[in-house]
Amino acid sequence: MTDTQTATATAPPSPAQTDRPEDPTVRSFLRNFVRADSATGVGFLQVVVGLAAIWTIFGLLNPNFLSATNLTNLSLQIVAVAALGMGVVLVLLLGEIDLSIGSVSGLGATALAALNVKLGVPPLLAIGAALLGGALIGLIQGLIVAGFGVPSFVVTLGGLIGWQGLQLFIFDFTGAMNVSDPVLLGLTNTFFPPWVGWLLLLAALGIRAVFVLRVRRRRAKAGLVNVKPWVEVVRFAISAAVPAAVIVMFVQDRGIPLAVLIVVGLVLLMDFIARRTLFGRRIYAVGGDAQAAGRVGIDVRRITVYVFMLSGTFAALGGVLSASRLQSVTQGAGSGGILLDAIAAVVIGGTSLFGGRGSLWSALLGALVIGSISNGMDLLALASPVKLMITGAVLITAVIFDASVRRKQAR
Amino acid sequence: MTEPLVSFRHVSKSYGAVRALDDASFSIDAGEVVALVGDNGAGKSTLVKVMSGTVVPDTAEILFEGKPVRIHHPNDATALGIATVYQDLALCNNLDVVANLFLGHERSQGSVLDEVDMERETSDLLAELAIRPRSLRVPIGSLSGGQRQSVAIARSLLGKPRMVILDEPTAALGLAQKQQVLDLIKRLQGRGLAVVLISHNLAEVFEVSDRIEVLRLGSNVASYPCDVEHHDDVVAAITGSRLVSARTS
Numbered sequence: 001m002t003d004t005q006t007a008t009a010t011a012p013p014s015p016a017q018t019d020r021p022e023d024p025t026v027r028s029f030l031r032n033f034v035r036a037d038s039a040t041g042v043g044f045l046q047v048v049v050g051l052a053a054i055w056t057i058f059g060l061l062n063p064n065f066l067s068a069t070n071l072t073n074l075s076l077q078i079v080a081v082a083a084l085g086m087g088v089v090l091v092l093l094l095g096e097i098d099l100s101i102g103s104v105s106g107l108g109a110t111a112l113a114a115l116n117v118k119l120g121v122p123p124l125l126a127i128g129a130a131l132l133g134g135a136l137i138g139l140i141q142g143l144i145v146a147g148f149g150v151p152s153f154v155v156t157l158g159g160l161i162g163w164q165g166l167q168l169f170i171f172d173f174t175g176a177m178n179v180s181d182p183v184l185l186g187l188t189n190t191f192f193p194p195w196v197g198w199l200l201l202l203a204a205l206g207i208r209a210v211f212v213l214r215v216r217r218r219r220a221k222a223g224l225v226n227v228k229p230w231v232e233v234v235r236f237a238i239s240a241a242v243p244a245a246v247i248v249m250f251v252q253d254r255g256i257p258l259a260v261l262i263v264v265g266l267v268l269l270m271d272f273i274a275r276r277t278l279f280g281r282r283i284y285a286v287g288g289d290a291q292a293a294g295r296v297g298i299d300v301r302r303i304t305v306y307v308f309m310l311s312g313t314f315a316a317l318g319g320v321l322s323a324s325r326l327q328s329v330t331q332g333a334g335s336g337g338i339l340l341d342a343i344a345a346v347v348i349g350g351t352s353l354f355g356g357r358g359s360l361w362s363a364l365l366g367a368l369v370i371g372s373i374s375n376g377m378d379l380l381a382l383a384s385p386v387k388l389m390i391t392g393a394v395l396i397t398a399v400i401f402d403a404s405v406r407r408k409q410a411r
Numbered sequence: 412m413t414e415p416l417v418s419f420r421h422v423s424k425s426y427g428a429v430r431a432l433d434d435a436s437f438s439i440d441a442g443e444v445v446a447l448v449g450d451n452g453a454g455k456s457t458l459v460k461v462m463s464g465t466v467v468p469d470t471a472e473i474l475f476e477g478k479p480v481r482i483h484h485p486n487d488a489t490a491l492g493i494a495t496v497y498q499d500l501a502l503c504n505n506l507d508v509v510a511n512l513f514l515g516h517e518r519s520q521g522s523v524l525d526e527v528d529m530e531r532e533t534s535d536l537l538a539e540l541a542i543r544p545r546s547l548r549v550p551i552g553s554l555s556g557g558q559r560q561s562v563a564i565a566r567s568l569l570g571k572p573r574m575v576i577l578d579e580p581t582a583a584l585g586l587a588q589k590q591q592v593l594d595l596i597k598r599l600q601g602r603g604l605a606v607v608l609i610s611h612n613l614a615e616v617f618e619v620s621d622r623i624e625v626l627r628l629g630s631n632v633a634s635y636p637c638d639v640e641h642h643d644d645v646v647a648a649i650t651g652s653r654l655v656s657a658r659t660s
Contacts, residue, residue, distance in 0.1 A: 215527065222531040278522045281506075285514055288503030295501040296515030356505035 046401065047350055047365045050394075054369065058376030065376055068252035075250075076188055076325060078371035079259045080105070080318040084342035085349070085363030086270055087314030090307045092346060093274070095287040095355025096152040098308065100141060100159030101315035101342060106334020107167045108134050108316030109323040113177040114170055116184060123183035130316045137163065138312025142305035152308075164335055171331045178328045187262075187324040191255030197247040200261070204268075205240055212236070259321060263364065271360040283307060287356035318342070344391070345370045348398040369394070414477040416441045416605050417462075417493070417574055422471040423629075424457055431457040432468065433629040437607075439574065444596060444606040446616040446637075449626035450649055455609050458626065459576055462607070463495040464488035492573035498582060500563040504552030508544050509533045511551050512566050536565055540598055557588025561595055574605040581615060593619050613645060627651050 058065040084101050091098045108130040115121040115129055141159050145152045179185060216226050250256050274280035282303050285293040294300050318338070323329050347353055348369050349362025373394060377387045418438030424431045432454045439445045449455050460466035464485040473480050475491050482488050488495070502511050509526070510517075512533050518525040533547055542561040544554055551559055560580055567575055577596070581589040596619045599606050610616050616623060617639055625633040625648040633648035635641040 218527045219530075222527055224527065224530055224534065276524050276526075278517055278519055278524065281510065281517055281524060284506060285503045285510075288505035289501075291499075292501040292503050293514070295497070298515050356503065 044350065044359075044361065044365065047348070047362070047369065050348075051365070051369055051372065054372050054376065058372065058379070062376070062379045065379055068249050070375070070379070071249055072253040072257065074368075074371055074375045075260050076257055077375060078367040079188065079263045080322040080325070081338060081341050081345055081370065082263050082364050082367035083266070083314050083318040083321055084338065085346045085367050086266060086360060087311030088342050088346045089351050089358055089360050089363050090270070090274070090283065091152070091311045092351050092353060093283050093287045093356060093358050094304060094307050095290065096145065096304070096307070097343075098141070098152065098156045098159075098311045098315075099339065100137070100156040100163055101311060101318070102334045102336075102339030103160045103163035103167065104134055104137050104312055104315035104334070105319035105322065105338060106332075107137075107163045107170075108319030109329045109333045110167045110170050110177075110319075111316075112184070112320055112323055113179055113329040114174050116181055117177045117179065118174050123181045127184075127320055130320055131313050134312040134314070134316025134319075135309045136312070137316075138309035139305065141312070142308030145308065146301035146304040160339070167334070168331060176328065176330045179323055180327075184320075184324050185327060186258070188257070188259040188321060189324070190258035191250075192258065192261075193255055194247065194251040197250065197256040201240070201243050201247065204243075205236070208239065209236065259324075263321075267360050267364050274360055279303070279306070284356055289356075341370055342367075344395045344398075348395060350398075353399070415439060415474075416443075416476060417491075418474045419458075419462065420472040420474075422458065422461055422468050424461065424466060424468045430629050432461070435626065435630055437462075437624060437631075439605040439607060441573065441605050442600055442603045443622065444600050444608060444620045446608045446610060446620035446623045447626065448610065448613070448616060448623060448645065448649060452628075453626040453649075454629040455626055456578075457629075459495065459578055459607070459609060462488065462493060462576055464493075489570060489572075492571070493576065494567035494570060494572035494574070495576040496560075496563050496567050496578065496580065498579045500559060502551050502559055502563055505550055507549060508537075508547045508551055508554075508562055511562060512536070512569065514566070516569065532569075536568065537562075540565055540568075540595060542595070555588055556584050557591040560584065560588075560592050564592075564595055564599070568599075568604075572604065574607065575599060576607040576609070578609045579611070580608070581610065581612060589615065613642065617642065625649055 055066065064070055084105060087098065087101055111133055112126050112130040115126040116123055121129070137159065141152075141155050144150055144155045212232060216232070219226050247256065250260075274283065282293065282298050285296075285298055286300050286303050290300050319334055322333065322338075326333075342363075345366030346358070346362050347366065349359075349364070349366025351358025351362040351366075370391065373391055374387065377390065415438040418436070420436045420438075422432050422435045422437075435454060435458055437445075437447070437458060447455050447458065457466060461468045461471065461482070464482045464487050467483050473482060480487075480491060482491070482493075501514075503514060506514070509530050513529050518528045518532075530547060537544070537547075540561070542558065542565060544558050544562070551562060554562070564575070564577065564580070580592050580596075584592065593615055596606055596608065600619075608616065608620055617637055620637045623635045623637060623641070623645055624631060625635075625645060627649065628651075632651070633644070635645055635648075
């Protein structure tokens, strides 16, 4: 399901209609892997190469790094950042920024714990309330951004400070809270046996195969060029092999983590919404050129408000996942580096800071890069000044890459 | 003489003390290319905005196929079949040709985009207009200015308009790309569309239009059939000084 868009994206019109006909398969297929050529395909190759390099280095320095146990730990360490990252991707696609997500995640975790631990609200209801609270915060911030035309940077900076204040206010009554509810802890401590992973993978591949075949048949019927079957097969094989390898890795340790399934499922869902629905197309349009989007009748304000609501919801989800993994919520929840980690992850993953270009997968891939660096340096027992400097250098490299791609596109 | 497709009569519009349009008039037939020329501030833009419904005139009498109509909103103009391509094109450079062509009017099944349908229609329409981008699936920002202009014009045709208003379509283009757009204008004419061309460039006005309407200080001052022998007259009408134009040209 990950790159079905490229099935259509790589096929130019029939050669008779082009000035400079391109090989409709091989070159554009390779190009889409390498270059950030379309708004939705961000060229994952550099991220994957970067990740492979990071893993090789840490693997050589400490053999434990590539062990199934550590990679499973790594996966659980990144789920919160990846959840926040999904909101960041959407907001960045719109050409805006949300600096409040760290505070909102902390407030979400606080609300969850206060409701469940102090007030005895059932766990699923408490989760729902935390997510709803995040959406409400997003609604308020989105309305201010869209309604008053205040830069989102300022509005959400106010949010960063204000929501943290509300979090501390709640702590005045509760003090630090230990999460002990089995359902809440189970979010990040449940591991499924192998067959669950294989079954889900088979189902996903089946859906994808049906989808690809249907599109190919429709394109052929409409007289449009299809990519060569072998290209489709290679793509399909990649989309089967990568998750299969991940499953094999997970089953050597504790099993398939529920939290990873949740996050990957949400990435798949949001990726589909972003690339294949009217709503998603309009996000890209507003981020590409808000004025042009408004001119053709797109309701820019409405889209802006919805995206900020999604961003708030994903931030609260990140807070819930953090609370589950850390088994406690303190006053400092959400106030550390999680905001910057999430934004850095998304940018490293290839989503542009300048709006209109990016993919939901950059939240997951970027979180994996940031998480690997952090995890690897922890294993090597590096001092935190060194960790900060290295993380900063990786981020700057990614932004330089982004800026140069953008310049190339603006020819 | 048959009824013109659209005619605007006694159009006046004031912004405070400034009379942008003063009893101006304009009419056009199907299959006709009419150039609207005039110096800056002559009222071209205001007249275009009246035609496209973004400005409501103080007074106006509008006949569409002989029947009186009102254009008080861009949707009124669209409903009549009047499409406008603005100078700034309103394209999203990050999106591909197909997405831009259908921007804001995407085809969908439920809320899921129907890419196949949109791509087929794009490919048909562009082939018909002899527009040949190197791929329909590259971001439009990577295409040449002439091709972007062509796509913007093609987009205005999706609503099956009867009349297309082109606001300075060649202003920012190089020579070869200008020619692409001028050829496209002729093809629009060949499809039986009424084309209103706003331009500062008299050379291209004389190349593609059937008739030239000159606005000056908000009123029509002259109307010439398109013939190069009227070139000096057009210049004189634009500047409002026969003597000066005779000397300079």
